[in-house]
Amino acid sequence: MIHIQLKQGKEQSLERKHPWIFSGAIQKMDGKPEEGDVVEVTDALGSFLAVGHYQIGTITVRILSFEPTTIDLTFYINRIKEAFELRRKLGLVDNPLTNAYRLIHGEGDRLPGLVIDMYNGTAVVQMHSVGMYADRALIEEALRQVMKDQLKAIYNKSEGTLPYKAGLEPHNAYVWGEPGPMIAIENGLKFAPDWERGQKTGFFVDQRENRALIERYSKERKVLNMFCYTGGFSMYAMRGGALLVHSVDSSERAIELTKDNIRANFGDDPRHEAFAEDAFKFMQNAKEDYDLVILDPPAFAKHYNVLGNALKGYRRLNTKALEMIKPGGILFTFSCSQVVSKEIFRTMVFSSAAKAGRRVSILHQLSQPADHPIDIYHPEGEYLKGLVLHVL
Numbered sequence: 001m002i003h004i005q006l007k008q009g010k011e012q013s014l015e016r017k018h019p020w021i022f023s024g025a026i027q028k029m030d031g032k033p034e035e036g037d038v039v040e041v042t043d044a045l046g047s048f049l050a051v052g053h054y055q056i057g058t059i060t061v062r063i064l065s066f067e068p069t070t071i072d073l074t075f076y077i078n079r080i081k082e083a084f085e086l087r088r089k090l091g092l093v094d095n096p097l098t099n100a101y102r103l104i105h106g107e108g109d110r111l112p113g114l115v116i117d118m119y120n121g122t123a124v125v126q127m128h129s130v131g132m133y134a135d136r137a138l139i140e141e142a143l144r145q146v147m148k149d150q151l152k153a154i155y156n157k158s159e160g161t162l163p164y165k166a167g168l169e170p171h172n173a174y175v176w177g178e179p180g181p182m183i184a185i186e187n188g189l190k191f192a193p194d195w196e197r198g199q200k201t202g203f204f205v206d207q208r209e210n211r212a213l214i215e216r217y218s219k220e221r222k223v224l225n226m227f228c229y230t231g232g233f234s235m236y237a238m239r240g241g242a243l244l245v246h247s248v249d250s251s252e253r254a255i256e257l258t259k260d261n262i263r264a265n266f267g268d269d270p271r272h273e274a275f276a277e278d279a280f281k282f283m284q285n286a287k288e289d290y291d292l293v294i295l296d297p298p299a300f301a302k303h304y305n306v307l308g309n310a311l312k313g314y315r316r317l318n319t320k321a322l323e324m325i326k327p328g329g330i331l332f333t334f335s336c337s338q339v340v341s342k343e344i345f346r347t348m349v350f351s352s353a354a355k356a357g358r359r360v361s362i363l364h365q366l367s368q369p370a371d372h373p374i375d376i377y378h379p380e381g382e383y384l385k386g387l388v389l390h391v392l
């Protein structure tokens with residue numbers, strides 16, 4: 001195994017169990033690792049620190065273990081078992097009302113570079129690092145051994161998530177088992193997660209609990225669900241007794257999926273309408289006096305260098321929503337950008353409120369659910385943040 005020696009002082013973040021090594025921290029390597037290789041990391045004096053996956057890029061090593069460990073089938077079985085047991089504790093396994101959940105959440109489950117979502121027995125696997133992709137056969141075997149008859153099929157969906165430059169050319173495909181119909185349930189609501197053609201793994205399981213909260217606020221409200229994708233929030237608002245629900249997304253395909261999901265749960269209910277339109281344009285021309293608005297935009301900033309522009313986008317969006325919402329209305333506003341911290345997000349909402357000239361109070365501070373755990377040593381893992389606001 002190739003050794004990577006860190007510069008003096010650069011071992012500190014590893015001693016605090018942070019799982020990334022940046023390229024600038026490296027003193028030397030005793031060979032030339034291939035991308036995806038498991039390497040051993042030492043401090044400047046040569047003492048063992050950790051083992052991890054090597055990759056060319058800003059994050060050069062993603063740590064798999066802080067103990068001397070062989071990265072083999074047993075390693076993956078142990079990690080996946082631990083993650084599966086956690087989901088069982090959370091009541092997500094064998095739950096007749098919810099069969100869509102995140103089984104592996106990268107660093108949060110001590111498997112950086114790996115995401116696995118479960119949809120009614122189908123595991124949709126996304127590899128974000130070359131090392132995880134290189135280990136895919138081990139990961140698939142470990143999944144089968146740990147999940148046994150809970151697992152019906154494995155779909156590898158890493159085409160869009162691996163670094164292009166690594167030249168891996170992965171193809172999205174079923175790699176094991178027989179998938180059932182693409183139907184899953186979340187809190188008793190049916191939806192069709194299209195993992196073959198949809199965004200991410202097919203559905204945003206991270207909003208499950210926040211959607212349930214919407215249901216409590218929806219009774220007799222006029223609801224606007226911006227950036228609806230497959231209409232997750234809209235379904236809960238409908239069940240919660242909303243007077244009307246308008247779902248907006250710029251993608252035609254998303255609007256089709258939203259309509260299908262609404263129909264599967266509520267038939268042709270005239271309370272719901274869906275619009276394939278740009279969010280900013282829609283809000284500019286909106287005629288309805290909405291009193292519950294949801295803003296769940298895509299990550300406007302994926303890197304720190306575009307944070308400034310992204311914040312402008314978030315501010316414009318939130319200002320517009322705060323200007324248009326009926327007095328006494330409720331705004332659910334989110335950001336899923338990892339680089340937008342809770343504090344930055346709140347400051348952005350603060351300046352939007354000031355600009356809109358509304359009285360605003362915070363009712364709830366939202367985050368991601370427990371099947372998206374945040375490793376305490378890796379605060380970057382807290383990517384989803386939301387505020388529920390009372391707007392007077």
Ligand code: SAH
Pocket residue numbers: 203204207226227228229230231232233248249250251254277278279280296297298
């Ligand atoms: N709220 C959704 C997830 C939102 S994902 C859920 O609960 O599942 C973000 C969505 O924003 C995507 O579906 C994308 O098509 C849409 N989108 C991106 N830019 C947009 C724009 N300018 N106007 C409207 N929708 C947009």
